[in-house]
Amino acid sequence: MANLSGFVKRLRDIMRNDAGINGDAQRIEQIAWMLFLKVYDQKERDWEWDDENYVSIIPDECRWANWAHDDRTGRAMTGDRLLDFVNNTLFPTLKKLPVDASMPIKKAIVQTTFADANNYMKDGVLLRQVINVIDDLDLSDYEESHAFAEIYESILKELQSAGSAGEFYTPRAVTEFMAKMIDPKIGERMADFACGTGGFITSWLKELKKKVVTTDDDAEYSRSIYGIEKKQFPYMLCITNMLLHDLDVPQVFHDNSLLKDVLDYTDDDRFDVILMNPPYGGSEKADVKNHFPADLASSETADLFMSVIMYRLKRNGRAAVILPDGFLFGTDNAKINIKKKLLSEYNLHTVIRMPGSVFSPYTSITTNILFFDRTGPTEKTWFYRLDMPEGYKHFSKTKPMKLEHFAPALEWWNDRRPLEKDGFDKAKCFTAKQLSEELGYNFDQCGFPHEEEEILSPVDLIRRYEEERASLNAEIDRVLEEIKAKLGVKEL
Amino acid sequence: MTPQELKNSILQLAIQGKLVEQRPEEGTAEELYRQIQAEKQALIKAGKIKKEKPLPEITEDEKPFDIPESWKWVRLGSVFCLEMGQSPDGSSVSETANGIEFHQGKVFFGKKYLEQSPQKTSAPTKIVEPNSVLLCVRAPVGKVNIATRKICIGRGLCSVFPITGMSADFVYYLLATFETTFIRQATGTTFVAITGEVVKNQPIPLPPLSEQKRIVAKIEELLPLIDRYEKAWSRLEDFNKRFPGDMQRSILQMAIRGKLVEQRPEEGTGEELYRQIQKEKQALIKSGKIKKEKPLPEITEDEIPFDIPDSWKWVRWGELSQSIQYGFSAPARQNGRIKMVRISDIQDGSVAWDTVPYCEIAENDIDTYLLQPNDILFARTGGTVGKSYLVQEVPEEAIYAGYLIRTRYSSLLDPEYLKCFMGSQLYWNQLRNGTIATAQPNCNGKTLAKMILPLPPLAEQKRIVVKLEELLPLCERLK
Numbered sequence: 001m002a003n004l005s006g007f008v009k010r011l012r013d014i015m016r017n018d019a020g021i022n023g024d025a026q027r028i029e030q031i032a033w034m035l036f037l038k039v040y041d042q043k044e045r046d047w048e049w050d051d052e053n054y055v056s057i058i059p060d061e062c063r064w065a066n067w068a069h070d071d072r073t074g075r076a077m078t079g080d081r082l083l084d085f086v087n088n089t090l091f092p093t094l095k096k097l098p099v100d101a102s103m104p105i106k107k108a109i110v111q112t113t114f115a116d117a118n119n120y121m122k123d124g125v126l127l128r129q130v131i132n133v134i135d136d137l138d139l140s141d142y143e144e145s146h147a148f149a150e151i152y153e154s155i156l157k158e159l160q161s162a163g164s165a166g167e168f169y170t171p172r173a174v175t176e177f178m179a180k181m182i183d184p185k186i187g188e189r190m191a192d193f194a195c196g197t198g199g200f201i202t203s204w205l206k207e208l209k210k211k212v213v214t215t216d217d218d219a220e221y222s223r224s225i226y227g228i229e230k231k232q233f234p235y236m237l238c239i240t241n242m243l244l245h246d247l248d249v250p251q252v253f254h255d256n257s258l259l260k261d262v263l264d265y266t267d268d269d270r271f272d273v274i275l276m277n278p279p280y281g282g283s284e285k286a287d288v289k290n291h292f293p294a295d296l297a298s299s300e301t302a303d304l305f306m307s308v309i310m311y312r313l314k315r316n317g318r319a320a321v322i323l324p325d326g327f328l329f330g331t332d333n334a335k336i337n338i339k340k341k342l343l344s345e346y347n348l349h350t351v352i353r354m355p356g357s358v359f360s361p362y363t364s365i366t367t368n369i370l371f372f373d374r375t376g377p378t379e380k381t382w383f384y385r386l387d388m389p390e391g392y393k394h395f396s397k398t399k400p401m402k403l404e405h406f407a408p409a410l411e412w413w414n415d416r417r418p419l420e421k422d423g424f425d426k427a428k429c430f431t432a433k434q435l436s437e438e439l440g441y442n443f444d445q446c447g448f449p450h451e452e453e454e455i456l457s458p459v460d461l462i463r464r465y466e467e468e469r470a471s472l473n474a475e476i477d478r479v480l481e482e483i484k485a486k487l488g489v490k491e492l
Numbered sequence: 493m494t495p496q497e498l499k500n501s502i503l504q505l506a507i508q509g510k511l512v513e514q515r516p517e518e519g520t521a522e523e524l525y526r527q528i529q530a531e532k533q534a535l536i537k538a539g540k541i542k543k544e545k546p547l548p549e550i551t552e553d554e555k556p557f558d559i560p561e562s563w564k565w566v567r568l569g570s571v572f573c574l575e576m577g578q579s580p581d582g583s584s585v586s587e588t589a590n591g592i593e594f595h596q597g598k599v600f601f602g603k604k605y606l607e608q609s610p611q612k613t614s615a616p617t618k619i620v621e622p623n624s625v626l627l628c629v630r631a632p633v634g635k636v637n638i639a640t641r642k643i644c645i646g647r648g649l650c651s652v653f654p655i656t657g658m659s660a661d662f663v664y665y666l667l668a669t670f671e672t673t674f675i676r677q678a679t680g681t682t683f684v685a686i687t688g689e690v691v692k693n694q695p696i697p698l699p700p701l702s703e704q705k706r707i708v709a710k711i712e713e714l715l716p717l718i719d720r721y722e723k724a725w726s727r728l729e730d731f732n733k734r735f736p737g738d739m740q741r742s743i744l745q746m747a748i749r750g751k752l753v754e755q756r757p758e759e760g761t762g763e764e765l766y767r768q769i770q771k772e773k774q775a776l777i778k779s780g781k782i783k784k785e786k787p788l789p790e791i792t793e794d795e796i797p798f799d800i801p802d803s804w805k806w807v808r809w810g811e812l813s814q815s816i817q818y819g820f821s822a823p824a825r826q827n828g829r830i831k832m833v834r835i836s837d838i839q840d841g842s843v844a845w846d847t848v849p850y851c852e853i854a855e856n857d858i859d860t861y862l863l864q865p866n867d868i869l870f871a872r873t874g875g876t877v878g879k880s881y882l883v884q885e886v887p888e889e890a891i892y893a894g895y896l897i898r899t900r901y902s903s904l905l906d907p908e909y910l911k912c913f914m915g916s917q918l919y920w921n922q923l924r925n926g927t928i929a930t931a932q933p934n935c936n937g938k939t940l941a942k943m944i945l946p947l948p949p950l951a952e953q954k955r956i957v958v959k960l961e962e963l964l965p966l967c968e969r970l971k
Contacts, residue, residue, distance in 0.1 A: 016757075023754070161799065361749075361799050397799045455745040455917055465735050472731070475724040483502075483717050486710070487511070 004147055007133065008155060014129045020122035024162035028155060029233050033117045034134050035152070036240045037064045040110065042139040043243055047106075057107040062093050068131050078128035086119050086127070105249050112254045113239050116232035149244045156197045156237060159362075161397050166362025168196035168234035170277045170322065172203065174358065177406040178320040178369060179203035181413065182273055186217045188224060190273040193257035193308055195227030198238035200275040201252075202245055226271065227252035258284060258304050261291045262311040270314040277322040278305035281463050296341070298334035300467075302327055306338050310346065318373040325366050326467040329444035332474040339441045343432045348372040352409055353385040353447060357394035358401050365460045366448060378432040382416055383446040384409060385426045424449045440475075495722035502714055503669045506707050507697055509560040518702040521564035525698065528571050528656045535655075541573055550695050556673075559697045569692030572663065573653040576629070576688040577618050577645035584615035592616045593641065597648035598628050601637040604664065609643075616644035620651040625663040627652055630685045633678045634671030638664050650691050662704045665711055666696060736970040743963050744916045748946050750801040753955045755948075762805030762947040769812055769902045782814045791944055797918060800946045810941030813901045818872070818937065820861045821894030824849035830858060831890040835871045838881050845887060853891065861891035863898070866907045868914070870897045870935055878923045878933035880914040882907055897937060909953035912960060913945045 011031060021027050041064035048054045060066055067085060070076035077085055094114040099107075121127045139145040159169040179200065184190065184207050192200045204225065212221050225247070229235040235254045242250035282301035289297035289304075296307045302323055313319055327335065328351075342348055350371040356364050372378075388394070389405045412419075412427060419427035425446045435441065456464065505511045535541045547567045555565050568574065585594055591614035600609040606626065620626075622642055628635040630648040638660045645651060654663050673694070678684045699707065746752045776782045788808045796806060810816070824832065828850030837848045853861070863869075867883040873895050892898055901910070913919055922943045923933035948956065 393794075393797070396796075398793070455742055457746060457751065458739060458742045461738055461742045465731065465738075468731055469728065472724045472728040476721060476728070479717050479721045479724065483498075483714060483721075486713055486717070487502075487505075488513075 004137075004144070004151055007137075007148075007151055010133050011130060014126055014133070015121070018121045018123045018126050020120040022120075024158060025165040025233075026120050028158060028162065028165070028237075029118065030120050031130075031134075031155065032233070032236050032240065033114065033119070034068075034131060036113055036236055036243075037068070038134050038137065039139060039240050039243045041065055042145075043106075043248060045140070047248070057097055057099075057103075057110055059093060062090050064135075069135055070128070070132050076128070079124040081124065082128055083122070083124040091117070091119060105251070109239050109250070113236045115254070117236060145244065149241075152241065152244055153202075156199075156241070157400075159197070160359065161361050163362075165233070166359065167279055168231070168237070169362070170196065170199045171358060171401050172199060173401040173403045173405065174277075174322070174354070174369075175199040175203035175275070176206070176403050177409075178275055178322075179207045180410075181371065182207075182275060182318060182320050184208040184211070184224070184273065186211050186220050188272040189226060190224060190275060191226040191228075191271040191312065192274070192276050193228045193312070194276060194278050194305065195229050195238055195252060196234045196277070198227060198241040198252070200277070201225045201227055201238075202241060204273070204275060205245055205247075222247055222249070223251075225251060228255050228257045229253075230256045257308055258288050258301070259291060262307055263293065265311050267314070270312050270317065272314050272317045274309050274313055274317070274319040274321070276305065276309065276319075278302045280324050280326070281459075295337040296334060298332075298338075300326070300334070303334050303338055306342070310338075310341060313346075313374050315374055318371070320369055320371050322367050322369055325368065325444065325447075326464060327443075328368060329442050329471065330467050331441060331471040335471075336441050336474075339443070340436070342372065343378040343436060345374075345377060346372045347375050348378045348381050350413075351381060351383045351443065351445075353383065355386065355388045355394075355448065357396070360395055361397065363460055364456055365464070378435075380429050380431045381435060381443075382429050383425075383427065383443075384412060384419075385446045385448065387421070387426070422449070493725075495718060495725055498721060499718050500669070502711065502718070503665055506711055507666060507669050508557055509563055509697070509699060509703075512703065512706045512710050514560050514562050514703065516562070518562075518700045520562045521566075521698040521700050524656065524701050525564055525566060525571065531656050532573075535573075544569065547693060554695050556695075560699075562700060562703075564698045565695050566698045567692065568652070568694040568696050571696075571698060572658075573655060574688070574692055575618055575620060575624075575645075575651045575653070576691075577647050577649040577651070579646040580613040580615045580617045580644060585611055585613045587611060589614045591644075592619065593643045594646065595626070595639075595643055595649060596646035597630060598632065598635045598637070601626075601635060604638060606637045606639045606641075606643070613644050618651075619644050621653060623660045624651040624653045625660050625667060626650070627667055627674075627691065629687075629691065630683060631678070633684065633686055634667075634674040636664055636667045636671075648685075650688065652691075657701055658704060659708060661708045661712075665708065670694065670696070736967050739970060740964060740967045741917060743960065743967065744912055745918075747912050747956050747960055748916050748918060749798055750804055750946065750948060750952075752959050753952065755801045755803050755952065757803070759803075759951040760949040761803040762807075762949060765904060765949050766805050766807055766811070766947060769904055772902050772904065773814060776814060785810065785941075788941060795944060797921070801948075803949065805947045806944055807947045808941065809899070809943045809945060812905060812947070813899045813941070815898075815900045816937045816940050817860070817898050817900075819892040819894045819896040819898065820851075820853060820857065822851040822853060824893075825851055828852050831888060832893050833863065833869075833890050833896070834893040835874055835876060835895055838869070838871075841881065842884075843881075848890065851891075858891060861898075863890050863892055864900075866900075866903075868899050868901075868907070868910060870899070870940065871895065872897050872935045878920065878935045880911070882911045897935070897940065899940065904950055906950065906953035906957055908957040908960075909948075912956070918945070919943070 097111040280302040352369040589612040594611045594613040600607045832851040
């Protein structure tokens, strides 16, 4: 078994010397396509073993085993020759692989994964060194491949500190908590319509695995996930993640979930469970809004995703979604309508408020987990604030959030009672009527008392300011409309 | 549009007859006017009110705006019962007096209804009935309130009592629209006031009785909406006020967290810079130019508030600085050996050299306290304790006073980057020792030396400064 513990460090040390790699995000992207090919190569061997008639979609000279593997006889490509091969043969070939609708997913993913991939490295000798480190992995060994899945997770975690690439990654403590509370069952299908690196999918699988007993169960297990990811880089990371988790036919698609008319969804498009952390402040073309009913159309992507989730949740299905404070306190027209729909057609039973540094250093905005199901309208909603654990001033790269930090919330979950801390509400129940009529759909309850104002990054600050300004302006507009109505046709 | 402007606008609409429609079946104001006069005659006959001189006709010039046909311009005194207040004998007024509640002015005015005054008088002069509307005739002129109980009023107030079925609410809203008009007519220098004559003669528009009631109802329908407007508007105002400052703080924070500009490996690391600075310090200590100091404790995990780029390094100020020195204590003089800069001479980030006084000082002490460009001064006490100032130029020889601390440091550090740090939340938090934001900052040599800051390579410091110079002026424009 290769020495896995130094794997990431060795790669980092080699790649640091290549002028083409600028920053952590590019380094991870570079590792990603090579890992994908290595993992895929291992999978293909398994498939060839099971099926004599298996034919790879990858032409022979581009298969990892043929161009990447170094048998140490000196024949393996290196230096300029290797670079030339990768840039002028490998990539163009894989990008242009013929794929049609009838092609099985496990073959099609090669092309979809490579469609927008990039080779950043400029030094062929260093590239050879990196390839060898990766090739040393023995993924045919169950132990090693299992252990590597963990290493892979640690590579993904580095995204959280890699600038804007952090948007694809949700800390696993959070995904695991949400998967645990959603309580997967054999036979159910879950979806994540902005799956990023596949965190919710893997956490769901981890929870569901505990319930697998028979081979039929196993088959259901493998069919239980569905993901959509718009961006190339995380899509590639997610596919590799799926392969590492033994999902040979990952139902994960490279697509934009917001481009289909929500009113066109049928029961076939609906899922028993939805787990998501939708992107906020995303940039979409203005006509994306055309796919939504006018009263729900918003420029905020998180709002649009909430609508997609509501339209794609099966009757009696359940969902857990991470949303920023802006959604909770926002009262612009779209948000009010979305929240109205949420309370009147769905049962929003729990809102967990998380502390600010959960996603640090990517962002320090405060986020919340909304748990709801489609069993009927909301009668009451419990709010619970998860405080920073003892001894932590904030989470950071060296002191990340762990699943055990959710223990107080877990304990409270099954024995819900109102709580107060230092004079501020920590857990409280509100009826749907209170939330709608008295509080005007402002769900910002049991929030964090702002003793030490966390300084937001300028982008987050601007976003929050724009949210507040939009909400207040919307409120002002509403009042003025009512005033105008009461004045009749008179002019102010 | 401020909430007050909105409210005024609606009230103005009301008294111009444009808030609710006119209904011919409700009669005219002319009819109401005659009924009022008849009731007044009856009251005079019954000795309830004094006989009044008839008031002059209202001329066209006196009518400030058009009113509906069914309304009538009248003088205030002719349709209501006015009573100017009179102050009772001083000795009869106290909180324990056995008598009637007494109001001199608007001290106990509520939003609309009069609140309880603790003052009572045993010898009341002018008593007003419940349901009177009180108008302030002394500054602040024009404020109105409704009295719901019998009270005694002093010279500062005038009571306007509605009869013939008119309501106090209507009078209240009506008079509110004349506040500025009354203020304009106020005279006097020490005591700005309006006279009873002014109040009596004030032309006001009179609607028919039922229409008055409909106007009041409409206004009260709109008031809660105006409140909602005010709530949202005030919060928006607050946000707009806070935003530029928040933006500035956010940008400074980004800068010292290494997120403002990208890291470039060819520029080296904070660790390398740190070692160069230590070497420099050792050389200076050896040659006797600076004092050797006790080593500072290692920076612990707990002290570190946030992650910084791998190429940076957390350091203590004491490790970077060549000296941290308290100022020279001497009395300020008009003339003397040398200029001495005090905390009070530093305004808005620069020294007002013409206010800087002189002082006396021994010749061989001067060198220790002499100011040089790039020195950084800190106020160690007073209202601005903790505030720092980067010395940019010293037009004439000067030293610094006792309540300032001066720190000098290697030329391998960018002074503007340091200035950025001194403006950051990290700096202020450390001065307050991590206590709550309103605690007094504690600025002395020890706290300064212990203070931790993130150290980027020098070239990156310079790039950060350039970026800040681009961004910070934009924040100014937000204000």
